[in-house]
Amino acid sequence: MSSAPRKRSDFMLQRARIIAEAGVNHNGDLARALALVDTAARAGADIIKFQSFRADKLATPAAAKASYQQATTGGGQSQLEMLRSLELSESEEREIAAACAAANIGYLSTPFDADSATHLVRHVGVSAFKVGSGDLTNAPLLLHLARFRLPVILSTGMGTLAEIEQALGVIAFGYFREEAAPSTSRAFSEVLLERRAWSMLREKVTLLHCTTEYPAAAHSINLRAMASLREAFGLEVGFSDHSVGIHLAVAAVALGATVIEKHFTLDRNLPGPDHRASLEPDELTAMIAAIRDVESAMGDGRKIPAPEELANRSVARRSLVVTRRVCRGERFSADNLGVKRPGNGVSPMEFWTYLDQVAPRDYEVDEAIEP
Structure with a gap:
């Protein structure tokens, strides 16, 4: 990671972008998805994020549920069956994006396959991609996303610095080698030797520190890892928060997070895999208000009388x-x-x-x- 150029430490002067993660908390219901848009907009979020996937392209029938998914949805259906019940159609995604525009809130979605990503660009009009932690090592998907030359917000849960560097190499290759196909994975590390590659990554890529557990215990969060990411790669760094409550997201902003992503739901008691680890509407509003207070309180660092x-x-x-x-x-x-x-x-x-x-x-x- 020594090849990454350093970035001036002026992050405290930035306003964090707050992503209200709706994810699959619509339970496959368009009306609920639209209600989530309205809730996020009224809470003051900058962006609401959904997930775009086709279950058959994401999991095999043999794929087991995660332990938290078994705890929240039971063991009666496979992961594939659960995912099928949570899909949104392409027309529904377009309707949700239109509702976001009307509510003056940004629309973002995490694509889990190439076709979903292409649809998001060509038919929904997304201006950026969010990549989930599970796809940090999914080089074919990362390369496909980078070919569109859009900004990428990359979650790094379960990842090491070496894996993150590899992912950045794939993204940089996609940005600069638009038509070329890599002959080996070595091509991804070679592109990072170019200064312009890091310049492009600094312009377009944000890394999100994340602990991939739902909910994540406070002792597993390791907020100081954000500083390690910033030091290693010189990119903007944020926090995808899977903990209970709002206090760790607020703390992350005080530590320089430029993006905060947090799951929310209309009702934590709804059936589905992610509701129990999500904020309810009043909590989302409180988190955003607290973050804005912290940003206001950070100031410019000069020790002079107010x-x-x-x-x-x-x-x-x-x-x-x-x-x-x-x-x-x-x-x-x-x-x-x-x-x-x-x-x-x-x-x-x-x-x-x-x-x-x-x-x-x-x-x-x-x-x-x-x-």
Whole structure:
């Protein structure tokens, strides 16, 4: 990863894009999908994301469900059967995208096969791709996506730095070798030796740190890995959050995440694989509000008084005063000089400057020293 150019650490000045992950929480129902669009828009999300797939191209009949899927949907059907019940048709995807445009929220979908990706570009009009963690090593799909030369948001759950670098090599090859077919996987690492490849990756690719478990326990999240990704590759880094609650997503923004992705649902008690690990509408709204507060609070890093603080200086700070009556000609000393509020007089930093000076006039108790 030493070939990756470094990027200036100005991430704290950016506004995170918030992706409300609808995923398959529509349960194959268009009306519910449209309700999810409305909910995400009202919550203030920048983007709502769905999933585009054909079950028969994604899993074989022998594919088992993940343990969390068995826990949420039972073991009575295979993964393939479950996926078939969660598909959206191409016409439904177009209708959802139109609803997003009307609601002024971005539409995004994760394609799980080449045909779905092509449909999203040619018939839905997506302007970017989101790649799920499960396809981090799916070189044929990554190459197909990169051929469209669109931005890619790449989740890295279950991945190592070496696997992420390989994926970036595939994407860079697709960006720059539009017609060429790789002869071996070595072609992907070779393209990363070109400076322009990293320039293009910095422009178009965002890496999402992720823990692929639903829900993911806090101890497994490892938010500091975002810094490792940023250091290794010099790309924008975000967080795809599978934990319970909103606090870790908010913490990720404070650590510089430029994208936050979080599952949400209309009702956590609905049947389906992902509802239990998703936010409900009021929680999504609260998360987005908290993230925007954190971004506002991050500031620009300069340690100067906030304008709102200036009026409190005289109230909270202190000035030099006499602690007993002092007559003209008497010398100031530790016995007759002290510091008290308000702070609109001589700064206590000058305490030692005034020691042994001659009082120019009479001072009453608690009267402020004149500069």
